[in-house]
Amino acid sequence: ISAFANRAATGSSTAGYFGGGASGGVQTTMEKVTYSTDTTAAVPGANLSVARQYLAATGSSTAGYFGGGTPGPRSTMDKVTYSSDTTAAVPGAALSAVRYALAATGNSTAGYFGGGISPGLRSTMDKVTYASDTTAAVPGAFLSAGRGYMGATGNSTAGYFGGGFGPSTTSLMDKVTYSSDTTAAVPGASL
Numbered sequence: 001i002s003a004f005a006n007r008a009a010t011g012s013s014t015a016g017y018f019g020g021g022a023s024g025g026v027q028t029t030m031e032k033v034t035y036s037t038d039t040t041a042a043v044p045g046a047n048l049s050v051a052r053q054y055l056a057a058t059g060s061s062t063a064g065y066f067g068g069g070t071p072g073p074r075s076t077m078d079k080v081t082y083s084s085d086t087t088a089a090v091p092g093a094a095l096s097a098v099r100y101a102l103a104a105t106g107n108s109t110a111g112y113f114g115g116g117i118s119p120g121l122r123s124t125m126d127k128v129t130y131a132s133d134t135t136a137a138v139p140g141a142f143l144s145a146g147r148g149y150m151g152a153t154g155n156s157t158a159g160y161f162g163g164g165f166g167p168s169t170t171s172l173m174d175k176v177t178y179s180s181d182t183t184a185a186v187p188g189a190s191l
Helices: none
Strands: 008-011 015-019 030-034 039-042 056-059 063-067 077-081 086-089 103-106 110-114 125-129 134-137 151-154 158-162 173-177 182-185
Touching (some): 008 063, 056 110, 063 125
Parallel strands (some): 008 056, 056 103
Antiparallel strands (some): 030 039, 056 063, 063 077, 077 086, 110 125, 125 134, 158 173
């Protein structure tokens, strides 16, 4: 993988995709890691639609979604279709507000892009519905506090957004329950 900082990554059961970042300037580059061979190659047809860093990514078994980032900041959402190794901006799936330093996770049907900065700390949670390639803010799922530079992960039923900066470094852990589109701080799960 190229020596880029501030990238985002997601993938399928067979390959991972690393997009954007910065190295002497902001990049559009997309690199694919093939798990069976432990090899990485640039995939020019899957480059992001616009160069950016501090973006977030998540996806399903068939496609990855790369959202937000800076410079800008941006609300751009790019969809990487794994079967064809191609990327295209999806205007209907753009974030509800421009932001960078956000985090994302999701399940097989939807992705959740939370938090970020623009210009202040944000608690916004956007839900990307894969079947329709649309995004909408989900007020009931907003983070318990505005923050950026956090991490996120999850399983088929819930996502966890942890740590970050807002307004100082924090160990806070928020749990997003997908079935109800609600978020709550989980003190027992704090970092």
